[in-house]
Every structure is written in structure tokens, then in C-alpha cells.
Amino acid sequence: MVNNQSFRHIEILLIEDSPSDANLTIKGFLNAKIANNLHWVEDGETAINYLQQQGEFADAPRPDLILLDLNLPGMDGREVLTEIKSNPNLKCIPVVVLTTSTDEQDILRSYNLSANCYVTKPLDVYQFIQVVHLIKDFWLAAVALPPD
Template sequence: MPEAGSGGEPGDPADILLVEDNPGDVRLTREAFTEGGISNTLHVVTDGVEAMAFLEQRGEYADAPRPDVVLLDLNLPRKNGDEVLAEMRADEDLQYLPVIVLTSSEAEEDIVESYELQANAYLTKPVDPEQFIETVRTFKSFWLSVVRLPPGGRD
């Protein structure tokens, strides 16, 4: 099996891909990771096309690490989160990579669609910055401290 990212065991540092086009949300996410003492590596891309290039290690992302988990916004330019998730689940190398939808949408149809596309979780971004930071910390404490992530990577 290909080599794992870096977070195979609960509590191990992990590579996280944040797919987010809002600079404020990227800043808050980084802040939450820093304040929470999270030693994981946060990689950021700003649209769905870049996300797939990163995940497939194409172009400027040829040397990108395989992330252990993806934090995916739905409302993205060029290719939205649902399209990214559908492509990932159709790709043999990416189909089991954990994807946490982290979006401002509370629409029931978005939640249903995300789970139909096999998202592992759906988190709604709070408007309040402190609550947003707390949401990211909660993600960290569960997904990066308790859950055992599947091995991944490429040969």
C-alpha cells in the first residue's frame, strides 16, 4: 500500500488541505490551528480546480504531499465543492480520503447533497469569529486526535 501522509495514528501530525476562497476564513482557520497548538501542516488552495491539481499532484503541485484530510468549502470559484467531492469519490486513489465540508451554507439540500457524495462530515461555519475558531478546534480534537485516518499517498 502507498505510504501514508503523516497522520495514520490518532494524535500524529497530519497534512490538511483547506479548500477555501475566503481569505478571512483562511486566516481564522490558521489562527485556530495556531491557538490550539495544532502541529499539523495546513495547505491552502482557493478553488476547486486547484484542489484537484493538489490532490492529483499535477502541475505546480507535483511535489505536494497527500493530505490526510480535506476541509472543503462548497462555494468555490471555477469548480464548486460538490464537483470536487464527486471527482474525488470517482477517483480510485482519492475515494477514501476523509472530506469534511466546512461551509457557510445551512441549506438542507447542500447537507443532503454532501452526504450523498460521501462527505465524512458537514460543518457549518459560524459567522462569529470566536465560534468559527471553536468549530476548527472541535474538528481538530475529533478528526486529528481521536479518529484513525486511513493510509494514503501515492507511489
């Protein structure tokens, strides 16, 4: 399959407070056969600064895809999602909620806040890596992402 992602690097923003989960996600994308740049921030406030290119992130690239944990310290993932989807300059960026929560209210609220999909992180390391590969295969190989 050939799509627009085949000819450019894909910019991915990972918003994740757990270093171990972030490392697993990064490993999964490093094994990808698609050129991508993965940027990691650990909390909601930093994510918003990154997305709005403020402060140290003045030259940050606009992400093509955002992977968002819900349970972040300070500004949580629900607030980050609300901020992204209410901003006309950011709302078309696909947001994949990638979280440990299986709470039906979290799932419903995420979709009501316009998340593009909701993925529950498996507790098993091997299954977690498989989930990352599925995200990569779908969002970076099958889907046409919005242009810059």
C-alpha cells in the same frame, strides 16, 4: 489518547476561497497541540491539481484530511467532492464540508456525495474558532485516519 497521528505530521488541505475564513481556520489549527501541515488552495481546479499532484503541485503531500468549502468560484465544492470520492486513489481521504450554507439540499447532497461530515461555519469569529478546534479535536485526536 494515543493514536497513529501522535507520531507523524498530519497533512491537511483547506479548499477555501475566502481569505478571512482561511486565516481563521489556519489560526485555529496553529493553536492545535497536534503536529500538522495545513495547505491552502482557493478554488476547485487548483484543489484537483493539488490532489492529483499536477503542475506546480508535483511534490504536494497527500492530505490526511480535506476541509472543503462548497461555494467556490469556477469548479464548486460539490464538483470537487464528486471528483475526490470517485477517484480510487483519493476516495478514502476524509472530507469535512466546512461551509456557510445551511440549505438542507446542500447537506443532503454532500452526504450523498460521500462527505464524511458537514459543518456550518458560524458567523461569529469566536464561534468559528471553536468549530475549528472541534474539528481538530475530533479528526486529529480521536479518529484514526487512513494510512498514507
